[in-house]
Amino acid sequence: MLYKLILKLRDAAYRSGRKKSFRAALPTVCVGNVTVGGTGKTPHTEMLLRMLRQENGVAVLSRGYGRKTKGFLVVKPNGSSRDFGDEPLQIARKFPDRLVAVDRDRIEGCEKLKEFGAKLVILDDAFQYRKLKADLDIVLVNYARPVFNDSLLPWGRLRDLPERIFDADIIIVSKCPADITDDEKSSFIKKLRLKDYNSHTCDAFCADGKKIKVLFSNIKYLNPVMVFPEGDPRFIYSQRIMYLSGIADGKRLEDELLSKYKILKFFEFGDHHDFSKGELARVEKALRKAKACALATTEKDAQRLLSLDYVSSYLKERLFMVPIEANLSTPSEKETLLCVLNKLK
Known part of the structure; x- marks a missing residue:
């Protein structure tokens, strides 16, 4: 109960403006979730990099969880996970032509990446870093574990209020069956307390009328x-x-x-x-x-x-x-996401 109270007070402080959020000096895309791991943030960050492979200046910024270093660092593919964290190092090794950096201070990290020539930054796991307001918030939800059927830590795997998924611009339901049907998608969206899902436009609506794009992805083992x-x-x-x-x-x-x-x-x-x-x-x-x-x-x-x-x-x-690879469930969903990403340029 205490943890939930702290989360609600923090949420209220940001919504009222008592705590301030700031935009970065360049376009940003946040890939996050409201749970403790298990949704595939890093594979989806890599998916975005593949989708934007023709674009120049796309960089990745992570906190670098588990590293023993501090401050802003550019990740070297031949480096150590103790210096950069395992996930940023994995991305840097798979995409050696992309700029990957770590910094606990995401605002400072974005400023430094801009100095390095970045034009767009993908923020890996920054949905709870509310000091920075991303230009596009992508929130992942595990198909096998709907957030409204889960509980907050320590009884469940939620690290944030489940209703915060409604702050997303795009929800990606991850780790779906490869053959998921439109009926199964509609059924799952109801579990997210969204309504009026349109499989052609990928739109669904919150109770307050806000429109959110909902996409579905699966994991491919290479x-x-x-x-x-x-x-x-x-x-x-x-x-x-x-x-x-x-x-x-x-x-x-x-x-x-x-x-x-x-x-x-x-x-x-x-x-x-x-x-x-x-x-x-x-x-x-x-x-x-x-x-x-x-x-x-x-x-x-x-x-x-x-x-x-x-x-x-x-x-x-x-x-x-x-190795694993995240992919959206249909070509139309991929086109929908690409269209949204292109508007950030």
Whole structure:
């Protein structure tokens, strides 16, 4: 109850103007949510980068959760997750031609990115950073966990008031079935307390009449790749694996792996977990005991593992990751989002 009261007081302070919000010095797109992980913010940030690949000056700004450094830093693809955080490092490695930076102060970060030549900034996970008002707010909601069926921390996974989704310009319902139908979309939108959904325009309406675009996306698993250069790709074709993860929602990847492999053992930790030398030693011991067994991990976990200097050659040889990609459910939804993004130029 205390946490909810704090959130409501903070929300009221911003809505009344007692706390001020400011615009950045250049156009900004915020990709956020109201939950603790599990909606796919980073894959959707990467989706926006793919959609805007023909545009010059598109940059990404993140807080850099979990990093040990402070202040504004430009992310180097060959850097460490301890310097930049795992998610910004993943983006920088996948899009080396894009400017990716970290700064807890998003307003300062945007100003510095403009000095570097940025023309548009994608803000990764800044929906709760209300000091900065983005020009376009995209809020993600997990299809498997409607926010109005959830509870605030610590009893549920909500870190913000569920009704704050109505502050979004666009809601993307993430991790949907690949074959989701219009009827299923309409049914889910009702769970979000929206009405009059039009699948052609992607419009839905709040109780107060505000119009919000609602899009649906799914996750695509790409071909596995070895994490370390010295990895042996033959291990990708092993029939037996073990699974190492430290992310908020690893269930979908578990299911994907279970459809292709026999998983002998799961090593699961909390989101952004910094794997210790002892933990990796236990993983290696289990692998050696199993013999002819590979080790699978997530794309995000791979960024942290690559930054560690105590990963053994035995693990490096066997460790592979499964990259993921977020995609909107229909070409018309993609065109709708592109149209909105183009208006920011």
